[in-house]
Amino acid sequence: MAAEQRVKSPPAKAAFWRRPVFRSALFQTLLVLALVYFGYFLFNNTLHNLEQRGISTGFSFLSQEAGFGIVMTLIPFSELSSYWDTFIVGLLNTLLVSGLGILLATLIGFSMGVARLSRNWLIAKMAAVYIETFRNIPLLLQIMFWYFAVLQPLPGPRQSIHITDILFLNNRGLYLPAPLFEPGFDWVIAALGVAFVTVFFMVRWMHRKQEETGQIFHTVYISLAILSGLPLLAFFATGLPLSWEMPELKGFNFKGGMVMIPELAALLLALSIYTGTFIAEAVRSGILAVSHGQTEAAYALGLRPGTTLRLVVVPQALRVIIPQLTSQYLNLTKNSSLATAVGYPDLVAVFAGTTLNQTGQAVEVIAMTMGVYLLISLAISMFMNWYNKRKQLVER
């Protein structure tokens, strides 16, 4: 009887301050209070300090006249433009160098990653030497090396290194012919658009047809033919509406043509060579991650090496490669901020550099600059999560 009662009586409850719920609530409240106080402390100090220095807070400075020139701008910019324009110019320059860098680094990375796995001993060793050398040297040092030790000591405009009369390289930059688009060129662009849409729907139709009937189409060749054929046809039909403006030496410098300033060239070279090593390693690890059994099974089914690579190895390797690749792209974009060391006018050099120094609006300027990079990295990580969900190995 007594035993039964003992079973029925509820277990002794811990005192309320020993319960996890209470403890976590207390701890979190204290944490929030401490943070709020800390934030208040910083905020107060900042306000006081700004007042002392006679700096007004707020974003009204953005509409003021900047009064300084920028070496390279993708939008019309003059000394009369506002600080907001300097922000846009810097942002566009950052995006330009990151975009070009991503393109080049991907090319270098994929070829070197594959080369390191080559069956040719010499090629594999050369790729390994490239990777192990450049990934272990700080990026800033590489940027400065290209700029101060290679591009600046080049001869002046009059003694340019040149390939006939098309391409000139000197210490002011790399001069190339600039394309001049004449009225009919719109048709060529329109034709290219039509070609893309056609190819998109055609490939979808071909895939469906192949799944249904097993009939094999040469998708790649047909797409390439349409993509290059249609614009070319339009190009000839409208009477070659494209001419080139050649760079010419006038006085002490070149006029006309396109110019790539040495700051951009140095940054681009260093960024793509440095990031290329990491992409190469990502590619290599991705290919090695596909188990041997997969290749052997494909051979056993009678697939040829090329087909095995395209249909079995690459899709599985991409699952490993893409996440690493996107994080390298993100790194490249963030690293492009080192432009400030050689004076390429990117977001950090122009906005967090010159604009900050002129206005003294440290808090606003740094917050805006960090915000841009944060937005880019948030966008990329959202893409990553979406991709990982899509490509996750579906098991049981």
Next chain:
Amino acid sequence: MPLVHTPHPDLPPPITNVGVIGWLRQNLFSSWINTFWTLLASYLIYLTIPPLINWAIIDANWIGDSRASCDANQSGACWVFIAARFDQFMYGFYPESEYWRVNLAAILLLAMMTPLFLERFHYKAWLAAAILFVYPVVAYTLFAGDVFGLMDVETSRWGGLMLTLVLSGVGIVASLPIGIVLALGRRSNMPIVKSLSIVFIELWRGVPLITVLFMASVMLPLFLPEGTHLDKLLRAMIGIVLFQSAYMAEVVRGGLQAIPRGQYEAAQALGLSYWKSMGLIILPQALKLVIPGIVNTFIALFKDTTLVLIIGLFDLLAMIQAGFVDAKWLGFAIEGYVVAALIYWIFCFSMSRYSQSLEKKLNTGHAR
């Protein structure tokens, strides 16, 4: 008499399939395409390597004490420049009479770290703790001086490789505990703690280090009460530590996730409190797993410390830069950069090899 079949002895394999010739055929000339690549690569090597050796070794100027000895022979590298400025590359503007303090700190560190690599040594955890917590105090006392009759050396005179090592050392030592706390916070059940940790980590991981350094150098003075003076070096360190701790947190989190659930549950079943179960059961296992990851972040940090030259500190790269901008040695940029690259490369490459070998040692059973 029974007829016994005795086979002839095996013929040796064809001479073209073994030895040097066999190796060459298999690895360099197995097909037309391969042969083409081999020839192309050999041509590239022929184009680059001999001139490089000529420049760096055969034609180079090794002896002398001023640029006159280099100007006489301009086809080779001028290593005289490096020899003349070597002390500054190593110690920055540290007073020459006090170099022994830096050397002593370096020797002490090496002596303390050696036993960590010995298999037989049993007190690794204690020694590691001493390196993490006691050594920095000793080193700071030695570097800064002003006590025990040591001469006071301001941080603005620290520089060169010494500053690079100080910055990366502080970055890693200070960011480890913060990173551990953040990683635990990110895996916590408490919603506010968890979201605050995530915000902190993603904020610092999302921005480039250079903006963090800018922030530390221009915004920190605004944040603090009027009249507080923060050393330039200290401000840079705060920036680096904030930045690095976010990366460290992600590395540690990787280790925490690799510990099987059973370990957490077993610790709870034993009645251990949260901190005891973390400190005695989970963290010792998790941290051991992430040592290679920590070494990798250290390599990244070591390379990233070069960025402090942008906010005006004189690390190794900045000292070398200052070396060839000096009127006495103007124009030896390539030599300077090559030496800087070599020094960074030796550090980073040896550390990455070490982390790879650790990974192999810790990762048993997965290798194919």
